[in-house]
Amino acid sequence: EVQLVESGGGLVQPGRSLKLSCAASGFTFSNYGMHWIRQAPTKGLEWVASISPSGGSTYYRDSVKGRFTISRDNAKSTLYLQMDSLRSEDTATYYCAGRVSFDYWGQGVMVTVSS
Amino acid sequence: DIQMTQSPASLSASLEEIVTITCQASQDIGNWLAWYQQKPGKSPQLLIYGATSLADGVPSRFSGSRSGTQYSLKISRLQVEDIGIYYCLQAYSAPYTFGAGTKLELK
Numbered sequence: 001e002v003q004l005v006e007s008g009g010g011l012v013q014p015g016r017s018l019k020l021s022c023a024a025s026g027f028t029f030s031n032y033g034m035h036w037i038r039q040a041p042t043k044g045l046e047w048v049a050s051i052s053p054s055g056g057s058t059y060y061r062d063s064v065k066g067r068f069t070i071s072r073d074n075a076k077s078t079l080y081l082q083m084d085s086l087r088s089e090d091t092a093t094y095y096c097a098g099r100v101s102f103d104y105w106g107q108g109v110m111v112t113v114s115s
Numbered sequence: 116d117i118q119m120t121q122s123p124a125s126l127s128a129s130l131e132e133i134v135t136i137t138c139q140a141s142q143d144i145g146n147w148l149a150w151y152q153q154k155p156g157k158s159p160q161l162l163i164y165g166a167t168s169l170a171d172g173v174p175s176r177f178s179g180s181r182s183g184t185q186y187s188l189k190i191s192r193l194q195v196e197d198i199g200i201y202y203c204l205q206a207y208s209a210p211y212t213f214g215a216g217t218k219l220e221l222k
Binding site: 050 | 151158159160161214
């Protein structure tokens with residue numbers, strides 16, 4: 001059974017940092033691109049970042065470029081999102097998703113940026 | 116960036132009715148289109164990938180089609196468990212973009 005389990009969310013002050021993790025199991029993690037998607041309260045889905053299977057290529061939405069870093073550890077089957085210089089508009093539930101068509105999704109982790 | 120225009124924003128339909136949701140891409144994305152269903156408090160679930168392929172475990176009343184840069188999701192006979200919000204996603208090129216969503220309710 002495929003599982004993606006996010007962790008690391010919480011309440012953080014503006015300007016501070018947070019690192020999300022996504023532990024994968026049930027599929028060959030190292031074969032697939034992985035993604036982070038977020039959803040602000042009562043809003044729609046918004047793609048945040050993606051990483052190639054090897055980790056050699058990364059992609060970001062403009063609003064997080066230079067602040068967020070996506071990475072992966074294929075030996076640990078784990079995806080990460082380092083979030084720096086957080087803003088109130090980054091408040092959302094963050095989901096990790098796997099494979100080309102975002103086939104698999106985690107349950108999501110809440111990030112609240114507030115003073 | 117590729118824009119995905121999804122319609123309608125909301126839809127009220129009766130049980131057993133045929134429901135159709137569409138997404139219009141702002142440029143050619145080939146078959147790099149997926150559809151998701153999201154229920155309250157839950158993560159999105161893949162329904163259709165490659166514009167027309169049914170994901171594992173998804174009921175056959177769901178189907179996807181493509182006409183040029185317009186993509187459609189059809190539910191052939193609406194069931195109670197189909198209530199939720201539906202999103203399309205273009206997975207052709209980054210930045211990947213979702214449609215704004217269609218909220219499907221029972222009439």
